[in-house]
Each structure stands twice: as C-alpha cells, then as structure tokens.
Amino acid sequence: MENKFISENYFDLLIPNVSVGTLNPNIVVTRVNNTYSIFHLPYEDINRCDFSGIGYNNIPKCFILESTFVLEATGVKRVQSNPNLALMGTGVLIGIIDSGINYLHPAFLFNDNTSRITSIWDQTVNPTDPPATDQEEFPYGTIYTKEDINRALEQPYPLEVVPTDDPIGHGTAIAGIAGGSADRANDFSGVAPLAEFVIVKLKQAKNITKDFLSIPSDVICYQETDVMMGAKYVEKVAQQLNRPLALCIALGSNQGSHDGLGALSSYLNDLSELPKTCVTISAGNQGNTRRHYSRMIRSVEEYIEVEFNVAVNDKKFFIEIWTEPILRISLDIISPSGERIENLTPRFGETTLYTFVFEPTKLCVKNVPTVPITGDQLIWIRFEDAQSGLWRFRIHNIDRANAEVNAWLPAGSTITNDTYFIQSDTYTTITTPGDVVSPITISSYDTLTGGISVFSSKGYTRVSEIKPDLVAPGTELTAPGSTNGYVNVSGTGAAAAVNTGIVALLFEWA
Incomplete structure (x- = not known):
C-alpha cells in the first residue's frame, strides 16, 4: 500500500x-x-x-533553515567552571528538529566513545520492511535507538548499520552549539556538553507542496506537517525517559499571519506550557532582506501603492497581503512592461486568474475575508513565469476605512536577494513560528561589534506582541561540521542553539 x-x-x-x-x-x-x-x-x-x-x-x-555556514560572552564558562555549580546539562534532553545529525562526530560522543544521542527519527529513510517500533504513531521514516547507534559505532562502517547522516550540516551545527562535547584541541565546547540528544531528521517538503506554494523544486525547505510530527516524537521520547526537554527550532517561514496563531505555533505554545519543557525558536534572518512591506491606509486615501522588484531568476513565488480590519479592495496591477490590470475587484472568497497579453506572467489572486483562527483578511497573489523588473500594485480602499496593510515575500532561498519591496520595512520581520507567545524567541547579536546582527529579524509581531524575547551570540560561531571537522555558522538559528544550551543548564540546576 x-x-x-x-x-x-x-x-x-x-x-x-x-x-x-x-x-x-x-x-x-x-x-x-x-x-x-x-x-x-x-x-x-x-x-x-x-x-x-x-x-x-x-x-x-x-520552513527554511535559519543559520548559515563564544561562550565567554554569555557567561556560560563561569557557570561551568564554578565548583558550586559546574553545570554541564547532565540529565537534560536537548531536542533538535532539523536537517539531521552527523552522529559519528566526536561532539556527540561520551569519553568512552558511546553516543550521547538517545534516539534519531530519520524521516527520509524508508526501508522496504520498516521496523514495527512506533510505526503506527510515526508511519514513515525509521527510528534508531541508542542501542542501534552504539552498535553502529562499534562497526568499521557504521553508516551501513545506521544509515542516517546530515549532508546539509545545519542540524549538526545547531546540536553542536547547544550541547557538543568539549574538544580542547580545537578549542570547542557546546553550551551543555553533557546533555543528551533526541534528533529528528526532517524529510524535504514534497515536490507537490513546493509546486502548490510556487517554490522552486531545488529549494531546501520542510513541511509544517513533518515539523509537527517531529515535535510529537521529541515530546514522546522526553516523556518516556522522564527527562527535562530543551527543544530548539531553528526554522522559519514568511508564510502566515505573523501573529503566533498557526498550527505549528499553537503546538509549540502548548509544549512550552508543559512542566520541565522549554522551546526556543529562532527569530529569523529577514532583517535586511527587504521582504516585508507595511503601511497604514487612511480613510482619506483613495489607494496606496506597493512597488517591488522581481529578479530575472525568480519566475514563481507568492505574496501574502494581510489587512486588518477586513476591507473591500480593488487592485490595479502594473507590470514592468507597462501592461495594466485595472479595477481587479475579487469579491470575498473569490479567486481571479489573469494572463497578461504582452508577457508570459500569470497571476492568481485569492481574497480570503476571514482566515480561521486569526479572523483577519488575506489577499494571496501567486506569480507564475514572472516578468522581471519593477511591479506596482495599487490597493484601492473602496470602504474608505482606516486599515493596516502588511505584505510579505517568501523567506530565505525561496527567492533570490534581488526580489524585494522598494519601500520595505525592517520591523515585523520575525518569521513564523518565532512570533508565538510562550516559547523563547531569540535574535542574534554580533559579539565583535556588540550590536544586533544586521541579518537579525526585528519585532514586534503583527499584533504588537513583544518579540523577540532575548538576543544571543549568532555571528561566526564554531560548530561541528558534516564531516569530523568544525565550521563557522551565523544566523538566529545559531543564536537559538546557544539559548537552548543555556536552558539545559538551568534545567540541570533546577
């Protein structure tokens, strides 16, 4: 079947x-x-x-990854070396839901060369005859126990026994920053070097999901459904082992209402309110990408104009426009060649498909009057075969009401850096699910300059919740690589990993 x-x-x-x-x-x-x-x-x-x-x-x-290819600044070394504290994360479980892990790296081994990983659920490995363990609850991928991993480590070719790895290297780096074993020869230590890990290696989003969302097939991204299943697995393992759980989510998306009310956001919010559980989420690396537009439209204004540039290589993507309160609108769309669509008035719940005459671009415009849970209005605009150059949208205020308009282009490598809003807004750029209330949302600061990292997303949320909660070092951090060496990584994902390790130390102390 x-x-x-x-x-x-x-x-x-x-x-x-x-x-x-x-x-x-x-x-x-x-x-x-x-x-x-x-x-x-x-x-x-x-x-x-x-x-x-x-x-x-x-x-x-x-969701896209939020780190790209330090401890003194956070005070962690003082906590580790203080004989009255000596906190190393002992007894605490660090959860990583990401691109996988290089379980062979010394950063994830105890001194006796046994693994510090309690289990790995690799969603990408689907054997012909999968093991029965947890197969009903987790009906795809393969689960490897600590015993499986230790047995593999004893073999000359361990990947033939436990065939899971992390060719991207992102998950390995995040896990290593949070809790990698100390390596004095390479002057490296994770924040919680004696904590243990539960790992979920996410499978890539389905090609049909990327097609539906107009995401190029070669873009690395992960489905919300798989991340939620990963959170379910991590939660279950922590309960079975009766361990405190410090969960790190170094992923983000510009999709959604940016008010902390999506499905994954709600789940992580619930997890954060459980005893002995803390979720840390990266704030996003959208601070300088120019992919957010914000403007108040006043009752006296007939329309506002949104200008954005489309790069030559960005042929398909979408724009989400969120309005509050609900508005009746009329759109004028002006292409780079000057071709115009005037008085495009999608009724509430209606979808309009438009094909241009002098260029190959196809536009799909859907007007969703009340998105469930949020209650706000979404205008979803999908581009296919987009013409490069300067585009303009005029949003006419039919009701002549005061309203706030926010628009987002996709995050990360979903599009190139040459597609952006002309009058962009660097605020309200926290990626989902970092806009959720109860988890800790972490932005990045540069320990060399002492300021907020230029790439770091800024708050508030769209509904004016205070986010991010804290900042942590996130620029040029040393981390384990996908081979046995070390690499430098930057990003709010790396900063979130630092905070996750600190949470593990606090759990040990408590």
Missing part, C-alpha cells in the same frame, strides 16, 4: 481534530496532538489557484 506521507501523489493537509468526524470514515488521518491531525488529499483533485475548497490554515507552511 502506498505510504501517503512520502507519496508525491497525495497533498498533506492539517485539519482541526474537531473536523475529523466530518470526513469520510474511510479516510485515514494521523493524530498529531490534541488540536490537529494530518490527512492526505490526491493532488490531482486540487486546483492550485482557488484551493478547491481547502482553507488557508489547512495548507502546511514550508
């Missing part, structure tokens, strides 16, 4: 558990937590433009 979690024929959707009873009883759903479940819809049944009745919140977001 085809595994729908990995099949490119089925689109993964998030649905509230209260809606499960309304589905056909023959449809199989996988419960994630007390609020959400995942079910799978044949992709051939979906219209990419109007969603075919799918709600915006049912669509999984795609």
Whole structure:
C-alpha cells in the first residue's frame, strides 16, 4: 500500500481534530496532538489557484533553515567552571528538529566513545520492511535507538548499520552549539556538553507542496506537517525517559499571519506550557532582506501603492497581503512592461486568474475575508513565469476605512536577494513560528561589534506582541561540521542553539 506521507501523489493537509468526524470514515488521518491531525488529499483533485475548497490554515507552511555556514560572552564558562555549580546539562534532553545529525562526530560522543544521542527519527529513510517500533504513531521514516547507534559505532562502517547522516550540516551545527562535547584541541565546547540528544531528521517538503506554494523544486525547505510530527516524537521520547526537554527550532517561514496563531505555533505554545519543557525558536534572518512591506491606509486615501522588484531568476513565488480590519479592495496591477490590470475587484472568497497579453506572467489572486483562527483578511497573489523588473500594485480602499496593510515575500532561498519591496520595512520581520507567545524567541547579536546582527529579524509581531524575547551570540560561531571537522555558522538559528544550551543548564540546576 502506498505510504501517503512520502507519496508525491497525495497533498498533506492539517485539519482541526474537531473536523475529523466530518470526513469520510474511510479516510485515514494521523493524530498529531490534541488540536490537529494530518490527512492526505490526491493532488490531482486540487486546483492550485482557488484551493478547491481547502482553507488557508489547512495548507502546511514550508520552513527554511535559519543559520548559515563564544561562550565567554554569555557567561556560560563561569557557570561551568564554578565548583558550586559546574553545570554541564547532565540529565537534560536537548531536542533538535532539523536537517539531521552527523552522529559519528566526536561532539556527540561520551569519553568512552558511546553516543550521547538517545534516539534519531530519520524521516527520509524508508526501508522496504520498516521496523514495527512506533510505526503506527510515526508511519514513515525509521527510528534508531541508542542501542542501534552504539552498535553502529562499534562497526568499521557504521553508516551501513545506521544509515542516517546530515549532508546539509545545519542540524549538526545547531546540536553542536547547544550541547557538543568539549574538544580542547580545537578549542570547542557546546553550551551543555553533557546533555543528551533526541534528533529528528526532517524529510524535504514534497515536490507537490513546493509546486502548490510556487517554490522552486531545488529549494531546501520542510513541511509544517513533518515539523509537527517531529515535535510529537521529541515530546514522546522526553516523556518516556522522564527527562527535562530543551527543544530548539531553528526554522522559519514568511508564510502566515505573523501573529503566533498557526498550527505549528499553537503546538509549540502548548509544549512550552508543559512542566520541565522549554522551546526556543529562532527569530529569523529577514532583517535586511527587504521582504516585508507595511503601511497604514487612511480613510482619506483613495489607494496606496506597493512597488517591488522581481529578479530575472525568480519566475514563481507568492505574496501574502494581510489587512486588518477586513476591507473591500480593488487592485490595479502594473507590470514592468507597462501592461495594466485595472479595477481587479475579487469579491470575498473569490479567486481571479489573469494572463497578461504582452508577457508570459500569470497571476492568481485569492481574497480570503476571514482566515480561521486569526479572523483577519488575506489577499494571496501567486506569480507564475514572472516578468522581471519593477511591479506596482495599487490597493484601492473602496470602504474608505482606516486599515493596516502588511505584505510579505517568501523567506530565505525561496527567492533570490534581488526580489524585494522598494519601500520595505525592517520591523515585523520575525518569521513564523518565532512570533508565538510562550516559547523563547531569540535574535542574534554580533559579539565583535556588540550590536544586533544586521541579518537579525526585528519585532514586534503583527499584533504588537513583544518579540523577540532575548538576543544571543549568532555571528561566526564554531560548530561541528558534516564531516569530523568544525565550521563557522551565523544566523538566529545559531543564536537559538546557544539559548537552548543555556536552558539545559538551568534545567540541570533546577
């Protein structure tokens, strides 16, 4: 039977558990937590433009990695060396949901060369005859126990026994910064060098998910559904071992309402309120990318104009425009060649598909009047075969009401740096799920200059919640690499890893 979690024929959707009873009883759903479940819809049944009745919140977001290829500044070394404290993270579990881990690296071994990793769920390894362990709760990928990993470490070719690795290196770096073993020869130590790890290696987002979201197929990103399943696994392991859990999420997305109310955001919020559990999330690296636009439209203004440049290589992408309160709008769209769409007035809930005459661009405009949970209005604009150059949107205020308009382009490598808003706003650039209330959201500062890192996203959230909560070193940190050496990494993901290690020390002390 085809595994729908990995099949490119089925689109993964998030649905509230209260809606499960309304589905056909023959449809199989996988419960994630007390609020959400995942079910799978044949992709051939979906219209990419109007969603075919799918709600915006049912669509999984795609998350990008938030670090790219120090302890004195945080005071950690004083805590480690103080004989009355000597905190190293002993007894604490660090959870990493990311691109995997190089479990062979000395940074993840005890002095006796046994592994500090309690288990790895590799979502990418799908053997023909998968082991029965947890297969009902986690119906794809392969789970490797501590015993499996230690047995592999005794073999001359360990990857033949436990075939999981991290060719990207991001997850390895994040885990190493948070809790890598001390290596005096290379002047390296993680923040909590005696903590243990539970690792989830995320599978890449399905090509059909990327296609639906107009993301190029070669972009590295991860589905919200898989991240949520990863959080479920980490939570379960921590409960089974009865260990305090410091969970690090070094991922982010510009999709969503930026108010902390998405499916993954809600789940991480709930986890943060459990005893002995703390979630740290990176704030994002969108501070200097020019991918956020913000403007108040006044009742006396007929329209506002949004200008943005599209790079030659960015042929498909989307823009999300969020308004509060709900507005009736009319759009004028002016292409780089001067071709105009005037008085485009999508009614509430309506989708409009427009093809230009003198250039290949296709536009899909969907007006969602009230997105579930947030209650706010979303105007979703999808570009296909986008013409490069300067585009202009005029948003006409039909109701002549005072309203706030926020727009976001996709984050990270989803598009190139040459696609951006002309009058961009560096504030309200915290990526989802870093905009959620209860977890700790971490931005980055540069220990060399003493200032906030130029790439670091800034608050507030779209609903004026104070985020980020703290800053941590996030520029040019030493971390374990995907081979047995060390690399330098920067980003709010690296800063979040520092904070995750500090949380592990606090848990040990408590």
